[in-house]
Amino acid sequence: MEKVYANMAGIVLNVLVKAGEKIHDGQEVLTLESMKMEVPVQSPAGGTVKEVKVNVGDFVNEGDELLVIKK
Amino acid sequence: MFKKLLVANRGEIAVRVIKGAKKLDIPVVAIYSEADAQAPHVGLADEAFLIGPPPVAQSYLQMDKIIEIARESGVDAIHPGYGLLSENAQFARKCAEAGIAFIGPSPEVITAMGDKVQARETMKKVGVPVVPGMERPVTGLEDALAAAEEIGYPVLLKAAAGGGGIGMQAVQQADELARALQLCQGRAQAYFGDNSVYLEKYFAEPRHIEIQVLGDTQGNVVHLFERECSIQRRHQKVIEEAPSPFVDPEMRARMGEVAVKAAKSLGYVGAGTMEFLVDRNKNFYFLEMNTRLQVEHPVTEMISGVDLVVEQIRIAAGESLNIPAGLSIRGHAIEGRIYAEDPQTLMPAPGPVNSLEVPEGEGIRFDCGVTAGYQVTPFYDPMIGKLVVWGEDRDQAIRRMLDVLGRIKLGGLKNNIPLLQSVISNEQFQRGEFSTVFLTKLLERGN
Numbered sequence: 001m002e003k004v005y006a007n008m009a010g011i012v013l014n015v016l017v018k019a020g021e022k023i024h025d026g027q028e029v030l031t032l033e034s035m036k037m038e039v040p041v042q043s044p045a046g047g048t049v050k051e052v053k054v055n056v057g058d059f060v061n062e063g064d065e066l067l068v069i070k071k
Numbered sequence: 072m073f074k075k076l077l078v079a080n081r082g083e084i085a086v087r088v089i090k091g092a093k094k095l096d097i098p099v100v101a102i103y104s105e106a107d108a109q110a111p112h113v114g115l116a117d118e119a120f121l122i123g124p125p126p127v128a129q130s131y132l133q134m135d136k137i138i139e140i141a142r143e144s145g146v147d148a149i150h151p152g153y154g155l156l157s158e159n160a161q162f163a164r165k166c167a168e169a170g171i172a173f174i175g176p177s178p179e180v181i182t183a184m185g186d187k188v189q190a191r192e193t194m195k196k197v198g199v200p201v202v203p204g205m206e207r208p209v210t211g212l213e214d215a216l217a218a219a220e221e222i223g224y225p226v227l228l229k230a231a232a233g234g235g236g237i238g239m240q241a242v243q244q245a246d247e248l249a250r251a252l253q254l255c256q257g258r259a260q261a262y263f264g265d266n267s268v269y270l271e272k273y274f275a276e277p278r279h280i281e282i283q284v285l286g287d288t289q290g291n292v293v294h295l296f297e298r299e300c301s302i303q304r305r306h307q308k309v310i311e312e313a314p315s316p317f318v319d320p321e322m323r324a325r326m327g328e329v330a331v332k333a334a335k336s337l338g339y340v341g342a343g344t345m346e347f348l349v350d351r352n353k354n355f356y357f358l359e360m361n362t363r364l365q366v367e368h369p370v371t372e373m374i375s376g377v378d379l380v381v382e383q384i385r386i387a388a389g390e391s392l393n394i395p396a397g398l399s400i401r402g403h404a405i406e407g408r409i410y411a412e413d414p415q416t417l418m419p420a421p422g423p424v425n426s427l428e429v430p431e432g433e434g435i436r437f438d439c440g441v442t443a444g445y446q447v448t449p450f451y452d453p454m455i456g457k458l459v460v461w462g463e464d465r466d467q468a469i470r471r472m473l474d475v476l477g478r479i480k481l482g483g484l485k486n487n488i489p490l491l492q493s494v495i496s497n498e499q500f501q502r503g504e505f506s507t508v509f510l511t512k513l514l515e516r517g518n
Contacts, residue, residue, distance in 0.1 A: 008418045010449045034449035035411070035419035059449070062420070 002045040004067035006060045010034030014056055017067070021049045029067055032060070047071040072388050073097050073148040073172065077141045078112065080152030081131060082440030083456050084364070085112035088150045091380025100144050102137060104130035106448045111440060118144060125450040131155050134162050138169050148172040148387060150380075154452065157363040158185060174387040176286075176341050176362050183337065184360040194357045197336040199329055202348065202356045204271025215252055216245060218270050227273035228252060230259035238262060241273050272356075276506035278349040279303065279358070280315050282330040283371045285382055286339040287392045294327040295375050296400055298367055300346075302494060304417065304510045309487070310494055311367035312405040313374050316465060316503025322353050333357075342368075342383050366408070369436060369459040373404035403468040404461045407476065407491040410453045414489045417514075421449040425483030430475055434461035434468075447484060455486075469501060 010032035017029045025046040032039050051068040054060060077100040078088045085101060089112060092099045101116030106125035113119045120140045123130035132155060141149060149166055151157035151174065160181040166173035175181070184190045195201050203222045208231050209215045219226045219242065228240040228251055238258030240251040252268065260266040278301045286292040299315030300308045314323070330345045344365045347355040368379045375398060385393065413420050424445045429437045439456035441447060447455060460475060462468030476492050494500055494513065 008413075009421045010419065034421060035451065035453040037419050037453075039418065 001050070002043075002047065002069040002071060003065050004029060004041060004043055004069065006032060006062055006064045006066055007041060008032060008034055008039060009061045010039070010059070012054045012056050012058045012060060012066075013038060015052055015054070017049050017052070019049050019052055023047065023049060023069070030054070041066060043067070043069060045069055045071060073384065075100060075144065075146045076148045076150060076174075076384070077102070077137070077144070077146040078116070078150050078152065079131065079137050079156055080150075080154070081107055081110060081112060082451065083438045083454070084152040084154075084366075084440075085110075086115060086440055087438055088152055088380055089115045091378060091384060092150070094378065094381055095384055097148075097384070100140070100146055102131070102140060104450070106450050109445060111442055111445075120144070125448060127155065127450070134159075134165055138165055138171065141171055142169060146171060148174055148384070150174040150384070151363065153361075153363050153366055158361070160185065172387045174341065174383050176337075176339055176343065180337050180339060181362050184362050187359055190359060191357065193337070194333055194360075197333055199333045199345075199357045200355060202272055202274075205269045208267035208269050209252070212249055212252060215248055215270060219245065219248060222270060222272050225273040225275070226270045228255040228268050228270055230255065230263055230265075231267035231269050232259065232263040232265040238268075241275070274348060274350050276351070276508050277301075278315075278317060278505075279308075279346065279507050280318065280326070280349045280355065281344050281346045281365070282326050283365070283368070283379075284330050284334045284339065284343050284345065285377075285379075285386070285392060285394065286334050286341065286343070287386045288340055288389055289391050290335070290338070291392045292331045292334045292339060293392060293394050293398075294330050295371050295377060295379075295394075295398075297323060297326060298344075298365075298370055300367065301505055301507045302500075302510050303507055304514065308367060308408065309410075309510060310405065310407050310491065311370055312403065312465075312468070313370040314400055314403065317349070317353075319353075322355075326355055329355075333360075341386055342379050366454070366457070367406050369438060369457065370404040370406050373434075373436065373459060373461040374400050374402055376401065402461055402463050403465040404459060405465075405468045405472050405495075406457050406459045407472065407495070408454050408487075409456045409458060409481070409491075410487045411447045411455050411484050412453050412487055413485050414487050417487075419449065419453050420485035421447045421453075422485065423447070423483045424455075424481070426480055427482070428480040429458070430478045434471055435475055436460070455484075458491075465503070469495060 013031040013033040098117040101119040156162040160178040163173040163178040256266040283295040302310040346358040436459040460471040
């Protein structure tokens with residue numbers, strides 16, 4: 001099990017993958033927005049998306065869990 | 072003079088404008104979003120109104136709602152600050168229709184300077200130097216050689232249909248042109264399906280220097296010297312100073328004359344800034360004009376003694392310029408912008424301000440939009456304050472800046488103070504030898 005964490009505090013602008021979807025290492029999985037800057041978040045590993053833990057518009061802190069990936 | 076003024080902004084600039092209005096004994100109305108209920112500008116104003124939810128589109132950009140609040144509270148002037156609605160011609164027009172003075176130039180001037188291509192053409196017509204270049208594609212090598220000779224080396228070959236720097240070739244001298252032309256045309260064809268290329272002047276490591284102007288409704292225009300703004304990252308300024316260590320009196324006079332002439336030809340009313348690209352031979356070229364108060368206006372205030380916000384308000388009220396004749400530069404001022412960001416990655420870092428202590432003393436000014444206990448949210452610009460210092464000369468200003476940066480206590484929030492320290496203590500910076508690529512290079516070397 002791999003987890004994708006927020007690399008900064010911000011608001012979830014969009015989620016680019018769904019549960020059950022196959023993704024590759026380094027794929028952009030969602031975008032965070034903070035202080036007028038949009039920052040893409042990439043998956044640190046390939047596999048299948050087991051769970052998306054956030055919704056568009058949610059506020060997350062740096063280090064919060066965003067996604068769970070099943071290798 | 073105005074009976075009541077509304078500040079259509081937030082953060083440190085809203086605080087700054089309120090202080091200016093108070094100097095003129097004008098009561099101030101503030102607006103705030105749900106995220107800003109505890110913000111300093113709300114407490115400082117005489118009245119404050121909630122405008123909407125945190126995102127700017129639902130709050131600080133709500134033009135009709137802002138004008139409605141202004142009308143209901145008896146406001147006769149709106150100061151837009153910088154950013155947000157400050158360069159919005161439609162908002163300026165709506166204010167005029169509501170019988171409220173918009174503190175800034177006319178909607179026509181805002182529009183003319185807002186379109187960068189139109190602004191370049193307008194400036195060129197009144198004799199302001201713009202980046203020299205061809206306004207048509209190259210027809211062949213002979214044509215390119217002649218054009219390059221006229222523009223002056225080094226030149227830059229660019230794809231006419233292109234963008235994003237693809238295919239661009241810098242050419243240092245005439246014997247490199249044939250090969251570069253072939254390369255550039257080939258890439259233009261491959262990427263854009265069109266091999267048209269053109270030439271413009273190439274600046275390897277330019278400086279960014281701007282001139283502050285003030286114009287009144289009687290047609291008087293003055294300039295208040297230059298600001299050096301080359302220390303930038305992601306096209307965002309980080310450290311500014313006045314005067315520029317690169318500009319001598321003769322160059323200052325030339326730049327000032329051009330800026331005043333251009334502002335006069337526009338019929339410019341209020342405070343405005345002309346930004347120039349400057350090469351190492353002290354040639355300067357118009358980049359754009361900002362038709363508002365600039366973030367870095369305090370450095371100009373500290374070396375000129377002019378309160379720019381007070382002048383803006385007086386001008387909007389129809390009064391004539393109040394600048395002493397023969398005003399000269401007094402000392403040297405440096406501003407460091409304090410951003411809520413990770414000092415290593417430069418990523419935005421919203422969070423709580425647990426403590427904030429800034430030393431006070433001669434030549435120290437801190438324009439700030441947060442206080443201890445305040446929560447910096449992800450909804451707005453990461454800039455939370457500006458530390459400005461003044462010294463008798465540049466060396467003293469540098470020493471003072473380093474001293475104050477070392478003694479600021481900003482707890483709980485990641486911030487760029489370590490980055491400001493590494494720039495100000497850098498030898499090249501201290502010698503005044505830098506360009507717009509300085510900070511990027513410094514960061515690449517790992518501070």
